[in-house]
Amino acid sequence: MSELKFSEDHEWILVDGDVGTVGITEFAQEQLGDVVFVEVPDEGKDLEKGDEAAVVESVKAASEVYAICDGEVIAGNEALADEPSLVNSDPMGEGWFYKAKITDASQLEQLMDEAGYKAFIEGQG
Known part of the structure; x- marks a missing residue:
């Protein structure tokens, strides 16, 4: 069963077993504007929570x-x-x-579900 979670940094992770697919939310891409460049991590790279994983550049900002x-x-x-x-x-x-093999699933407990994330972004407006 897949589970969708969100961070306060406007990233999402779709968890399926021990694999997570990661991207940025609709809200984040709206804030960035037109994306012109993306650098994704290489296969085999070890990431720790909070590490820079990818870079996204738009006409407004990097x-x-x-x-x-x-x-x-x-x-x-x-x-x-x-x-x-x-x-x-x-x-x-x-x-x-990117997709990653999750090595510390307990960290997912700190993330928001869809309803929690929606309330979070509404509180930022």
Whole structure:
């Protein structure tokens, strides 16, 4: 069973067993504007929660995407190199950044569910 969680840094993780797919939220891509460049982590890279995992640049700003939990990268979304606009058009789907084998699942307990994240972003407005 897959579980979707969100961080206060506007990242999402879709957890399926011990693998998490990570990207940025609809809210985050709206704040960034048109994405023009994305750098995803290499396969095999070990990430600790809070590490810089990826870089996303837009016409407005450059921003880091931080590791949402400890894990080893098993895939980076290479499609984003050719088509960074996928982050804008489908941030919760084809615009994912990387997949990682989760090594500390307890860290996921600190994340928000969809309802909690929605309340979080409404409180920022």
